[in-house]
Amino acid sequence: MQPSLSAVILKAQGLSKSYNGVCALDQVSFEVYESEILVLLGPSGCGKSTTLRLLAGLERPDSGAVRLKETLVVDSQSGIFIPAEKRNMGMVFQAFAVWPHLTVEEHVAFPLLVRRCAKNEIAKRVHRALEFVGLAGLESRLSTQLSGGQQQRLALARALVYEPDILLLDEPLSNLDAQLRQQMRLELKNLQRQLGTTFIFVTHDQDEAMTLAHRVALMRDGKIEQLGTPDEVYDNPKSLFVHTFLGTSIRFEGKWREDGGSPCLELMNRSRLRLNALSDGTKIVAADGRALAALRAEDLQIVEERRPPQENEIEAEVRDVINLGDRYELALKACDTEFVLEVSKRHHVRAGELVLLAVDPARIRVWPM
């Protein structure tokens, strides 16, 4: 099911929270649409888990409000606070939080039990949920006898069996090994597509965010830095931080040159980068005319010819060539910037040589220093 960008299921307004005087979350507002996966992405300590816990009702915000569907679940002004257990949300915890004293079946039955469902109804839904996450046949196992991946499926089944309005996932994949993580990522995506449940997913892993998200909220220091689709935030980062956090960021220092034409940045080694036009995200304000150009590795192409650099070309020194089997990894240096580029094996380069890199001018992002 595709998210409907018109139906808002959750609305957070001005959420703030501090612990012992340290501000963890600062006036955060956002909306979540029905049936979408919203990923809260950011480095540790950026406030993403705090946001999730405030939405869940596991903690009270110092100020701000959250509206779930038609209900105000928390509002610091009117003092409304609906506790976690009455919000009909599901949550998957980082360490899964499976109870060591219960079996798989008892786990999944738990939320239905506390909702006083009928016995045969419970049995039916538990069976369906376990089948759904692929744990059928393990009903009578103790949760501690399961592997990490199975525990995670169990946590998922427990959180989904009562069909919550929203599923909150707090770094659910970080406790799994790399291979399993990749697999679970895809499974989660498929699961969400089939169920149409709204997911709010917290992670510090940008790959995870890119794979899963319909929209990404990149957080930093208790604030949302940018919110948009994965492509939007990747291609049009609003700040250098966003650019750096998502993918590789190769930066060159330079100075503005006014030569009548479109804006042009001269790097330290005299290479000139001519921008087509200033896109929205670029702000060129520094008084001394100095600026920082940020590029992605995939926007650099090796030029086969050996000739002096032209406009939108950068000359770089090859420091090392690493054979990755199907391709080379080049350790390069240009204008004091060291970076890494993966190239196809048809390029024959040796350490110590100079190579010419062509830059796609449309992809250059510029920030003041």
Place this chain on the structure above:
Amino acid sequence: MADVVIAAPSRAVWRQPSLIWSGLGLCAIIAALTLTPVLFIIINSFNAAPPSENWRFGFDGWREAFGSPRTLAAIGYTFILNIRSVVAIAVAFLFSWLLVRVRIPGGNFIEFSLWIAYFLPSLPLALSWILLLDPNYGLINQFLKPLGIGFNIYSLLGIAWIHLTATTIPIMTILLAPVLRQLDASLEEAARMCGAGSWQTFRRVLIPLLSPALFTVFLASLIRGLEAFQVELLLGKPIGVFVYATRIYDLIQWEPPLFPQAMALSTLFLGLLFVLALFYQRFTSKRAFATISARGVSFRLMDIGRVRYAIAALLIVFVAISVYLPLVVLVVGSLMKLFGFFSIKDPFSTRHWMLVLSDPVFLSAIRNSIALGIGTAVIGLFCYCLIGYALVRTEVVGRSLVNLLVWLPWAIPGILLGLAFLWLFLSAPVFSPLYGSYLGLVLVLLIKEMPIGVHMTKTAFVQIAEELEQVGRVCGAQWFYNFRRIVVPLISPVLVSIFAIVFMGAVRDIDTIILVGTASTRPLSILMMEYSMAGEMQAASILGVILSLFAVAIALVSRKIGLRSAT
């Protein structure tokens, strides 16, 4: 990443041929220390010979002991008094949960007060409750008299009240709080997210998860309760109420002592505890319980709004009544001309303090107390650490046997432990130099404190990740160097706690050493007991104040050092 089950710690593979010999040696030593008193008790319960004659098999002791209506009454009273454990575990669980999980103002102060209560000897508290609730001159009773209400501390309820406030609830809370701290908060939060309210979470998740810990604490308190003795003697004897432990003591006090009867009662006691221990093992081995996440638990305080002030007030009132009120009253009482007589003109005087403090008997007693406390704590720390380490981290043979034997002293009432060693010291010439010596007293106290000491070191060793220790070894450190530089610093907060507990256990002990000691090694606690049984309440309360000061000082020091090394 993976959860570690406490019950089944992974062990370092550290095999050497010498492990067999060291294991056998360890088994032999622990068995000698713990089984001797047990065998002594069982064998002598079947002694039918008069005291001066040689041992002769017979059931006379058993028959007389259980034929006596006083014994049956004592069993009845013991049962009634120990119902308090049921009340206490509920209260203590609530207290520890509030202290650990909820952000309440003054939480540190409340917990610290409970630690003071834990270290306080119970006899002086009983003295001060006599001051407050004596049916004739008790302070509170005098206030209540116009209202027509009156309490009598010389009653079953009085005894239970003192135990609940001064020992049972504080100890249980202190034991449960760390267990709750180790429980990952997300286990509770997961239940709340599933739609379970506070009560459902409590009943279906928290209680089952903690049931082994709750059961252990309950059992520990029950055993302490069964052998509790000082308060029962002081308050029960005047009204003819004997409990199991005071009945045993009473039998020994006869002239000549009725040892076979006392031993028969004790054998039954041991049997009962054995059954409880078996039951406990079956209960815990069925399912894997409390787990500690090796990654560090998510630990968050719950925000409960304004209710927290009410809760804090309630808890502070509790510690004020159970800890500080009796302490203050004790100090006041010690400054009176005549203990408890507030009505006489000009009732206060420092004369008794002067008399006691200048008494050479007192001076030697305080020296003895400090020597005993430090001696027991230092030697104990060393021995318990070695035993704990051998049990958790090595592959020495006979570990499971040692694990079991270490717990035996719990089951032996102090008075009988002392008696067994008195008999050993007097009957075997090899050991006779130990009689009445510091070393003899320290030995008995070491055995008495062994269960808690070894248990605490074991827990500490289990909790430090094995890799932390192995990495030191891989770096090339010799075993002992590694132990000293890596392992000991890592568990130093626990070591401080063990030192404090063992020191205070030795300083306030009465029942274990009352028979083994002589006048030359008599510590403060015994002197206080002698004063209070002789009716010299004034001197007894002064010693009580001094012992309480010890307790407060120890609580302060252990908190300060424990906290510093924890951060």
